[in-house]
Amino acid sequence: MLYYSTSNHQYTVSLMQAVTKGLAPDGGLFMPDSLPRLPQAFLRNMSAMTLQEMAYAIASFALKGDVPADVLHDIIFDSLFFDIPLVTTAGGNHVLELFHGPTMAFKDVGTRFMARLLNFYRTQHPEWTTLNVLVPTSGDTGSAVANSFWHMPGVNVYVLYPRGAVNKIQKAQFASLGGNVMAIEVNGSFDDCKSLVEQAFMDAELNEAMRLTSAMSINYARIIPQMVYYFWAYAQLVKNQEDVSNLVFAVPCSNLGNLASGLMAQAMGLPVKRFVSVENQNNIFFNYVRTGVFTPKPTQYSIAPALDAGCPNNFGRIVDLLGSHENICRHIHAYSYNDNQIIDTILHTYDEEGYLLDPHSAVAYRAMAEDLQPGETGVALATAHPAKLKDMMERIIEEPVVLPAQLSRFLNGDLHVKKMNNGFTAFKQLLLSKA
Numbered sequence: 001m002l003y004y005s006t007s008n009h010q011y012t013v014s015l016m017q018a019v020t021k022g023l024a025p026d027g028g029l030f031m032p033d034s035l036p037r038l039p040q041a042f043l044r045n046m047s048a049m050t051l052q053e054m055a056y057a058i059a060s061f062a063l064k065g066d067v068p069a070d071v072l073h074d075i076i077f078d079s080l081f082f083d084i085p086l087v088t089t090a091g092g093n094h095v096l097e098l099f100h101g102p103t104m105a106f107k108d109v110g111t112r113f114m115a116r117l118l119n120f121y122r123t124q125h126p127e128w129t130t131l132n133v134l135v136p137t138s139g140d141t142g143s144a145v146a147n148s149f150w151h152m153p154g155v156n157v158y159v160l161y162p163r164g165a166v167n168k169i170q171k172a173q174f175a176s177l178g179g180n181v182m183a184i185e186v187n188g189s190f191d192d193c194k195s196l197v198e199q200a201f202m203d204a205e206l207n208e209a210m211r212l213t214s215a216m217s218i219n220y221a222r223i224i225p226q227m228v229y230y231f232w233a234y235a236q237l238v239k240n241q242e243d244v245s246n247l248v249f250a251v252p253c254s255n256l257g258n259l260a261s262g263l264m265a266q267a268m269g270l271p272v273k274r275f276v277s278v279e280n281q282n283n284i285f286f287n288y289v290r291t292g293v294f295t296p297k298p299t300q301y302s303i304a305p306a307l308d309a310g311c312p313n314n315f316g317r318i319v320d321l322l323g324s325h326e327n328i329c330r331h332i333h334a335y336s337y338n339d340n341q342i343i344d345t346i347l348h349t350y351d352e353e354g355y356l357l358d359p360h361s362a363v364a365y366r367a368m369a370e371d372l373q374p375g376e377t378g379v380a381l382a383t384a385h386p387a388k389l390k391d392m393m394e395r396i397i398e399e400p401v402v403l404p405a406q407l408s409r410f411l412n413g414d415l416h417v418k419k420m421n422n423g424f425t426a427f428k429q430l431l432l433s434k435a
């Protein structure tokens, strides 16, 4: 199959090129030139499958032989070894818990698959020697990417994070690893970290000296496995004999990769009535849906830090999939909440239903409740475990939040952090010293 750039459909590459480059040279995002529709019989039989079996089947359809079957099988089974439970709260609301992976955020799903696919391509290209993964983060991406590549021979990971803006547990999740993971604390903002990485990709001398790869959410390899849990949720509802004829998904959105994955699942034949996109005060997509104008803005910090994006970089995929603004509005209802509304939702849901939502999941939960009509079945995507933001959550609910062993293990190690001023020259020298 070929993958075209959303900025120029004539420019096409192989899956290997799409995944190793991340972004097309014209700045476009890669999309498959065809998306097969899954047979009806497959949809009917899904409820009998395990998550791994379903993921392997869907990825095989979506990739149409681009990855050898035995390789794809290993990649999928190794990536998705954890559960994705669909829970029903005391109030009868469905929550898909995407946070049971190694770093307890939904990004594990996409980054583990991407890391293993990139590693397959690396083993096919001995001339690359080392693959260098550059990742700017405000928390979740850095930890998921670093853990996905940790201990992989021939891969170095550079995580750039803004000083003072990443919480203790998230920082420990990448800075305590050591080995092939380098944590770089930048004296600047998240947007500065992003800009340093972008400059690195455009620097001819650096790209000559070393093989650089982006692990950002624009990478098509992250989209493929993220389609799977939409099918998985559907299958769990069928198993529970719920009505799936009017299915609505609410998605906490930042760079819109998760939402784009859901739309792709729908394009492959998953019967979804509508998606609900939910942002925090960085409400670029919400404003686009309201006005038809897409206007990026500087990032504002919030209590849902993984939603702090001022320029949602998968927007091009959504336009490519749905076309006009009118059609986008038909498929997606958009919401946006400020910090006080997020806190209210966490408190209300905890008090009334005994279910503790993290701030990211809370926006989806609230929008689901506001948007759902009688006769519809809603699923809110929960994207992070509440203990990831332990201190903040404890301030909100005024009760201790237990840290699962999966997270506390990160706090036992020493942190290895390289401090750097916000300047491209220093970053470039650091990278070249490792080449």
Ligand SMILES: *Cc1c(COP(=O)(O)O)cnc(C)c1O
Binding pocket: 105, 106, 107, 140, 141, 217, 252, 253, 254, 255, 256, 257, 258, 259, 306, 307, 360, 383, 384
């Ligand atoms: C990254 C992230 C999101 C946003 O996902 P996008 O694909 O960027 O829209 C939501 N919640 C959490 C916890 C995340 O880490």
